[in-house]
Amino acid sequence: MKQLLKYLAFCAIAVLLNSCNDSESDLLEAKVYFESKEHTIEALNEQPITYELQSRVSSAYSSPVEVCYEIAGQNAVKEYNQKYGTNYETFNAANVKLGSNVTTIPSGAIYSEKTPIEFTNLENMEEGKSYLLPVRIQSSSLPAIAGSDIIYFIITKPVQIKKVAQFQSNYIRIPLASGTMFTSVTYEALIYISQFGSNNTIMGNEGILILRIGDTALPGGHNDWIQIAGSKQYHSTQAFEKGKWYHVAFTYDQPSGKTAIYINGSKAAESTWDTPSFDLASTGSGGFFIGKVANFMWGERPFYGYMSEVRLWTVARTENQIKQNMLSVDPNSDGLAAYYKLNGTDQFESDGKSYVKDASPNGMDGLANGGSSQLTIKELETPVTIK
Template sequence: MKTRKNMLLLACIGMVAVQTACTDYSADDHKFGNVVYLDVAKTSEVQAATIKNTLDVFDRTFAATLAYPSDQDVMLSVTVDPSLVERYNARYGTSWPMLDAKYYALSAETATIAAGKTTSETLTLHLQNLLGEGAGQTGALPLDETYLVPVTITQSSVPTLATSSTVYYVVKRSSNITVAAQLGAGNWINFPTLDKYGANSSAWNGLTAVTYEALIYIDQFATSTVTSDGNTNAVNISSVMGVEQYLLLRIGDTNFERQQLQFDGSGAGSKFGKFPERNATKNLSAGQWYHVACTYDQATRRVCVYVNGELQSEGTEMGLTSMSEDTRINLAMRALYDFYLKNPTPDNEKKYGGFGDAYQFFIGRSYDDYRPLNGKIAEARVWSVARTQQQIWENMYEIANPETDPTLLGYWKFNEGAGNTVKDYSMYGNDGVAETDIVWPDGIEIPKINETEE
């Protein structure tokens, strides 16, 4: 099974902690002799090189490092050593082959650590020719197969640190999602165009149904945080997406399981309150990818929460008992206030004049800066319909032709891998802008649990 292979890969990478030596070679008194090692291997000799299937090249960088500066230049040689593949497989219980030489090259096989310094110039393992040749991709690196590239120090003018002189790159060109954004305290995604009236924001207002969905990986559930005035603030909420005190998908709440999904429909367009009830058996776990979704439909008065495509909680006869133009769901209320400012009629003032300070739609933020999503996110979407369970299950990892569906209000893949702008792939073009610099972690791979391998 494909999922089992992915779990084996992750398990092998996680096992390396037990291989690390305990000796501290960085002590200021230099009580130990100087040694050289590869910087990336200091914490883990196994480094994932999981590659997006549309990339033809992919680079991994490393450097040689001394425990402390030497009074003379340190010269060393590095090489890719296929003979180490057998050692790796024996150690970790795998049977992965060596990557064919046509797919990799080292930028250099020698390095120098200058006198008085502790780090050499940067070296690069170039993974190349991944897409093969021509439209048919002849000779492309096979998808979803795992290979090894051991890089090791072969010669040095000072001794090597045995436990960190070799790094094993685990190479996989994956058909799964391999890019996600890391959010957390002080960082979330803003949507400036949703605050201005126009083509970008108009579809977000006057709704009768909504679906939120995303792939999330929680590193740590919110417990407490230090506020700007230095006080410790107890926090039980991890914000996923939505509008505070209106229509918000989050994890945790006061007097609620801090690891349980909660769909808060307290706004004028829903009024179903906080759903579902507290239930510890529905808790999520840290360190695991989930697809989460929630839906609400005014017409059917049905509220649903889904986890990994399965219906977790369902409420019927929820929220508003009647529908009218005045009870529509508005997710971009400040855009309506902007409309009022541009068209200051008494009727518009009555309808929208109070929206100047309305809560905004965010990803990874809600009431204030202290309810973050401490984790990774990908494939976030907002719809103007209540998606069915089958639609959610079948499309957890990608939406085909998103620019042609007017019910898809926002679609952020988080597949950029660099920068602080998150493209909206829907027809409405509400790109997200990070509050601070986004971290794009290496080694991401999100298994597709809705696919099976015969």
């Protein structure tokens, strides 16, 4: 019996050692992969764009390694979108030209020869949309490193915003129906500050939920910090600068209670709330405004500068969604309640009153300056850029 137990113990140790050796051998085995996971291409004009594709091995191999490239399909795009919370469309493979589907990593070398990949017909891309093209690496000589066997090309056609609305005691009132309750919510806007004041209104309902710059009651009297205020409030400590474009956003996800302030697509401050809902249509202080709180008893708190791409949502947008859509968004996006591009082409007159057209299909046309006058539109020398 003792001999049998010794034998079994010896076998278990042998299996364990062999397993360890296999794991070590697997780690040391040369594999092919892409060094870069993503590469962004901006289609600024109609000219084709070429990128030099290059793969490598994890360690030098004693023989030449043949590498094959193939364009992955919609499933790879779908998996990427699900993993990162994005909504990229698949770039049309017919508009992609690979210099060759096959390349070689020479014996004893690390990198492959460079293979050109050309993106064409870029003039047919829709402005503001982003597309994804996954390219997969394979080799008959060596295995590929899982997770690094695909490089994702993000192809974008940047939005060129050159006309924006000037706010200098101007405002828009959003016609939310009485009793409109928001559980989850997102505020978004592109802003350019010309002058700091006290409580410079970006958007919202005073006393309920308002996004603003420069509450001098903040620690140190900072009039260059962004704040969400109302029945709940908190702020970021990042100082804003005059003469510079920013994308700002606020989100509240009621089921989780998580709330955040974003600056240029990155989280700048966060908190946790227990508020079941917000009555953003409340008329206690006049309703929901963009630019200033008209006729507010304690001061109208105007914003001084320019704005564009102002949006109100009934959902809490994710960080990726915010970052991906700072300069434009699909007007038919789920949860988009009101959308004002503020480029001048969206202003109109009706029954002797001035309005700003809601770009969403919800008919939330905003009343400009109480209906008395249109907003002043500024034409920029260079398009809006977020850095």
